[in-house]
Amino acid sequence: MQSKSTYKVPNGKLLKIFLDYNEKNNEIYNLRITGDFFAYPEEAIEIIENKLKNSFLKKEILLDKINSIIKENHIEFIGLDAEGLTDGILMCLK
Amino acid sequence: MKEQWRLLKTENNSASTNMAMDRAELVAISKGSAPPTVRFFTWKPAAISIGYFQSLEEEVDLDVCKKYGIDYVRRITGGGAVFHDKELTYSIVIPEDHFQIPKNIMESYGRICGALIKGLKQLGIESRYVPINDIVTNGKKISGNAQTRKAKTVLQHGTIIMDVDVEKMFSLLKVPNEKIRDKLISDVKQRVTSVKHILGEEISFKKAAVAMKIGFEEEFDVELNEGTLTKEEIELTNKFEKEFFSTREWNHRR
Numbered sequence: 001m002q003s004k005s006t007y008k009v010p011n012g013k014l015l016k017i018f019l020d021y022n023e024k025n026n027e028i029y030n031l032r033i034t035g036d037f038f039a040y041p042e043e044a045i046e047i048i049e050n051k052l053k054n055s056f057l058k059k060e061i062l063l064d065k066i067n068s069i070i071k072e073n074h075i076e077f078i079g080l081d082a083e084g085l086t087d088g089i090l091m092c093l094k
Numbered sequence: 095m096k097e098q099w100r101l102l103k104t105e106n107n108s109a110s111t112n113m114a115m116d117r118a119e120l121v122a123i124s125k126g127s128a129p130p131t132v133r134f135f136t137w138k139p140a141a142i143s144i145g146y147f148q149s150l151e152e153e154v155d156l157d158v159c160k161k162y163g164i165d166y167v168r169r170i171t172g173g174g175a176v177f178h179d180k181e182l183t184y185s186i187v188i189p190e191d192h193f194q195i196p197k198n199i200m201e202s203y204g205r206i207c208g209a210l211i212k213g214l215k216q217l218g219i220e221s222r223y224v225p226i227n228d229i230v231t232n233g234k235k236i237s238g239n240a241q242t243r244k245a246k247t248v249l250q251h252g253t254i255i256m257d258v259d260v261e262k263m264f265s266l267l268k269v270p271n272e273k274i275r276d277k278l279i280s281d282v283k284q285r286v287t288s289v290k291h292i293l294g295e296e297i298s299f300k301k302a303a304v305a306m307k308i309g310f311e312e313e314f315d316v317e318l319n320e321g322t323l324t325k326e327e328i329e330l331t332n333k334f335e336k337e338f339f340s341t342r343e344w345n346h347r348r
Contacts, residue, residue: 006270013174013226016152034149034348036174038226040199040243042146078172078199079226 005091013037013079019092026057031089037080044075048085057093062086099310101318102133103303109141109167110339111331112183115323116249117170117338118330119187124245128324130188132310134303137178141165142266145173145240149348155268164266168345171240171251173227175267180257180288182302184210186310190246194314203227203241205313206250210237213309214254217302219292227252234287254306256297257290 001023007015018032031049039045051069066082112135122128144153146169153175159166188195196202207223214221221231229237239252260282269275289297307318338344
């Protein structure tokens, strides 16, 4: 199932997510994170997109996973944070 | 003696050339083969640049761009879509460990914007930095900025809006819902201003560049000496333009 969300991150930028997921078990096939935020290093966004493949679309699971990817890869977001990204992804289900 | 930085003025380049030049400077300066550099530039034809993370087709109406001969390019910096028409665009490239550049990214935005604020003051315009990446005057945006850090080097580029045609800008950008296009246009007119609007007269690129030069010199306590790209930078510009900024693969990658 393909879905899209547009989400204004609180105190941040506009996030647009394109999500392809298995609606039977709520697992991510593919994810594209776009928007006018900043991420350092920029290539980190592709790491996040790849590492979230096959993740379950559940808030606690996604948030934990995103936080650990951020920590592992020393990613710094401006205008976006792990919670905002999680909420933006989950908004695709609505 | 004050520290000597390089000043480049490159008018009327295409979007892909402009973005390739910034990246070429970044590579050269990261290797120590050129000094910290401030560049003032313009775009010909007028162009839209989108942030690194944006979807080109989601943000830009490519058919309208084609119709009006408007160029487009993906930047290596984050941030939003910008219509580069009547503006002075600047870039600064400097080693990340330079003592004038705060380690903290947000603080470094504020510091570099400080140079623009001093430059605007030279033109008689009072302004202030508003995080994340704007400079405002009387509550309205007059400058947007975007920064990346690669190879231990900072590249920040941004605009000083000299004049703005909000209707034209919105004809080129996609809006989420056509019904709210007029509302968006009137909102942006409320939120964005220009040097021309504030001063009541057009300011030439040359005059604006003189003011901004002074702004950078004052903020960083340096002298800016007008120079040119090195041979290495020219070759890198050609390479990056050909391999990235003029390619469909780069511009449509998201």
